[in-house]
Amino acid sequence: MITILETAPLNTIQDLGRPGYRNLGVGSSGVMDPLALKVGNILLGNEPGAACIELQTYPFIIRFETPTSFAVTGIDAPLTLDGVPVLAWSVETAAPGQVLQVGIPKKGARGYVCVSGGIDVPVVLGSRSTQLRGSFGGIEGRFLEAGDELVTQPATGHLSGYGAVPPARILDTGPCEEKTVLLRAIPGTDYARFTEDSRERFWNHPWRITPQSNRVGYRLSGAPLTLHDRVELRSYGIIPGIVQVPPAGEPIVQLADANTAGGYPRIATVIEADLWRLGQARIGTAIRFVECSHEAGVEAEQPISHYLDDLRLMVAHYRASCQSRNGVKSGGKA
Amino acid sequence: MTADTLLTPDRHHATNAPVISMMGTRAMLFEAPGEFTMRQQQRIWALIAHTENRPDIQELVPGVTNLLLIFTHAPEHPEQIADWLRNAWETLPPRQIEGRLFEVGVQYGGALGDDLAAVSAHTSLPPEEVIRLHHEGEYTVCAVGSAPGFGYLHGLNPRIATPRKSVPSLNMPAGTVTIGGMQAGISALTGPNGWNSIGYTEICLFDPHRSSPSLFAIGDRIRFYPESIEL
Numbered sequence: 001m002i003t004i005l006e007t008a009p010l011n012t013i014q015d016l017g018r019p020g021y022r023n024l025g026v027g028s029s030g031v032m033d034p035l036a037l038k039v040g041n042i043l044l045g046n047e048p049g050a051a052c053i054e055l056q057t058y059p060f061i062i063r064f065e066t067p068t069s070f071a072v073t074g075i076d077a078p079l080t081l082d083g084v085p086v087l088a089w090s091v092e093t094a095a096p097g098q099v100l101q102v103g104i105p106k107k108g109a110r111g112y113v114c115v116s117g118g119i120d121v122p123v124v125l126g127s128r129s130t131q132l133r134g135s136f137g138g139i140e141g142r143f144l145e146a147g148d149e150l151v152t153q154p155a156t157g158h159l160s161g162y163g164a165v166p167p168a169r170i171l172d173t174g175p176c177e178e179k180t181v182l183l184r185a186i187p188g189t190d191y192a193r194f195t196e197d198s199r200e201r202f203w204n205h206p207w208r209i210t211p212q213s214n215r216v217g218y219r220l221s222g223a224p225l226t227l228h229d230r231v232e233l234r235s236y237g238i239i240p241g242i243v244q245v246p247p248a249g250e251p252i253v254q255l256a257d258a259n260t261a262g263g264y265p266r267i268a269t270v271i272e273a274d275l276w277r278l279g280q281a282r283i284g285t286a287i288r289f290v291e292c293s294h295e296a297g298v299e300a301e302q303p304i305s306h307y308l309d310d311l312r313l314m315v316a317h318y319r320a321s322c323q324s325r326n327g328v329k330s331g332g333k334a
Numbered sequence: 335m336t337a338d339t340l341l342t343p344d345r346h347h348a349t350n351a352p353v354i355s356m357m358g359t360r361a362m363l364f365e366a367p368g369e370f371t372m373r374q375q376q377r378i379w380a381l382i383a384h385t386e387n388r389p390d391i392q393e394l395v396p397g398v399t400n401l402l403l404i405f406t407h408a409p410e411h412p413e414q415i416a417d418w419l420r421n422a423w424e425t426l427p428p429r430q431i432e433g434r435l436f437e438v439g440v441q442y443g444g445a446l447g448d449d450l451a452a453v454s455a456h457t458s459l460p461p462e463e464v465i466r467l468h469h470e471g472e473y474t475v476c477a478v479g480s481a482p483g484f485g486y487l488h489g490l491n492p493r494i495a496t497p498r499k500s501v502p503s504l505n506m507p508a509g510t511v512t513i514g515g516m517q518a519g520i521s522a523l524t525g526p527n528g529w530n531s532i533g534y535t536e537i538c539l540f541d542p543h544r545s546s547p548s549l550f551a552i553g554d555r556i557r558f559y560p561e562s563i564e565l
Contacts, residue, residue: 022395022404024548025482025522025540124542133523134482136542189355189363234370235486237395237402237479239361261397261479269358272408297359298408 001065002115002150005099008057010214013119013138013150014256015051018127022237022260029129029137032110032215032256032279035304036074039164040114042312043071043091045319050118051128053144055111056215060102062113064094067155069116071163072100074280075108090163093155108280117153132215132257157326162318167276170307180206181281183274184292184300185243188266190231194245198225202267206286207251213283215257220287224249231265238262241270243289253278273300352423354416359408364419365400370516372488374399375476376428379552383429384422396477396552398486431553433475438520438535438556440469440511444564446534453496453513453530461565467491468511468532469558473518475550483540484522485550492516502528509535511558 016037017030031037031054041050053060058077064070071091072079079086080101086092088111094100102111121128121138130138139148191199207220225245238244242254244264253270254262255278270278271292281287292300353365364381366374378401382394385403395402409415442465443450454461473489480486495516506512506527512519514529521527522539535558539549550556 019404020393021547022393022402023478025479025484026542026547125547131482131542133525134540134542186356186358188357189353189365234398234400235477235480236363236365236397236400237361239357239402239404241358259480260395261477266357269356269361271359294356294359294408294412298410301408 002068002119002152003063003065004061004144004146004148004150005063006059006061006146007144008060009143010056011060011144012054012130012132013051013121013144014054014129015118015127016049017256018125018129018131018137021125025260026125026131026134027258027260028240028256029127029131030256031112031129033074033112033276035167035276035308036110036112036280037114038308039089039167039311040071040073040112041118042308042315043073043089043162043164044069044114044116044159045315046114046116046118049127050114051121052115052119053113053150055102055113056109058102058104058111060111060113061099063099064096065149066096066152067093068152069093069155069159070100071114072102073112073114073164075105075111076166077105077108077111078103087163089166090161092160093158109282110279115152116155116159120151120153133259157323159319159322162315164311167304167307168280171303179286181277181285181287182290183270183278183287184297185241185268185270185289186292186294186297188243188268190227190233190265191267193227193229193231193265194267195226195228198227199267201225202251203289203291206288209281209283209285209287211283215255217252217254217258218278218281220251220253222250225251225267227265233263233265235261235263239269241272241275242266243268243270255279271297271300273297273304352420354419356412357402360405362403362405362409362412362415362419363400364403364423366423368399370399370488372474373428375474375488376430377423377426379431380426380429381419381422384426385419395479397479398476433551433553433555435555435557436537436550438511438537438558439561440533440535440558441561442468442511442533442563444534444562446507446510447532447564449499449530450532450565452499453494453532456496457494459493462563464494464532465560465563467494468513468518469560471518473556473558475552475554475556477552478548478550481522482542483548483550484519485539485554485556487518487556490516490518496530498528499530502526503531506531507534508539509537511535
């Protein structure tokens, strides 16, 4: 069990999301950086869909009431266990009573506190993710508060001292623009309705993430985009990553907590393989959209799959060798 | 050339053809041509029944005369699926759904329906007439979406259609009976809302712990009746 000692607002329980209920108006929710959660769950030998604590505001302080193996992924932040520094993206095992403190990240926006076995809150409509709008999932559908107690699985051994190379270091092999996050996007349904000048600017000029940005979506600022003709669209289903342009002309990228339907013109959709980069982009960050074909968007999944496959293999080897060294009988699940 | 341009017929020349476009790599939007009529919506419902058993479908999200298909994996040849959909659209008969009938009691006007005056002013009808035209009609749930349990309703009398407000209400309660342009609705969640409030009902549209979490399903019919009127 974990007790939350101190938390800033906006931190929630999330897993990989709640697909399958959009036709009832229930959006997917789930972590903003699914890659970071997958890494945490692989490191701890969890099911891929095990739930974690998603941090958006800091500092965050918890006390482990039972022996617990954990890993903090997604961010590069000062982490201490009873005052002693520990590494992000690495597995540690806390003894009962030990206190984990997560400070303000030097890199990244959203941190993931993953624990062995996952955070156990009731599954609602197939997921443990917090659905803030619907007020269900997670802890009563709300943000975490000091004093909340979270059920976890007690650690079975003392695992520590191994970790993952952060995905950004492996996956960012292409040319990198200083401080600008590049996002590959596929032109959307209404792309041709925008003026040539607007289309050109959409790709070639950077957009800034405004403070009116959260898990629902990011509002971007830049020179407004204009349509050839004003258009009234009928409500249509949407997914995270879709870039819509309201009448004022500044785009909105819909994200994990987006509604299931929208009505604004659609200029493009950020590919799924790049959504984690957006989840880690802070308010004020400049982003630039890079035009991408369907084929290239599909191929972009490959390096991510390879990275996770390699990690899975290494972790399985390491955990097996730890267990044999510690005299644990083999044959159990790694 | 992108998948988008491969799939989308030139909309300036093919006004009778559906528009099919990709939304990212793993979702495809099918939009029916023509007006928002029950017949076009029933053809979308037919497409849902025809599509839902495809093994590559993760979710189907009906909208207003459109359908979003979310695939389990990004399709390698989306144009083949688009052709399959176009063919289904041309050949399937409209699907009638004998939905349930809900009789919904409304407290018209008052503090929870305080845009009634604005609707009355916009339509040049006395508020009593706005209320009468609102509860005389029968509405059909075309799609459920946007917020958990919210039904997009067809059937509003055009005489009381009123554009959305330019400044949304910040905290409209769940259960508010609303008019937004040509659409009628009942707000599902408390929160910001740009539709015009004309009354209030106590029904609960969504409960995640019910066996059917959403009260309304596509094809259901709704009749409103006045429980009280406060002008």
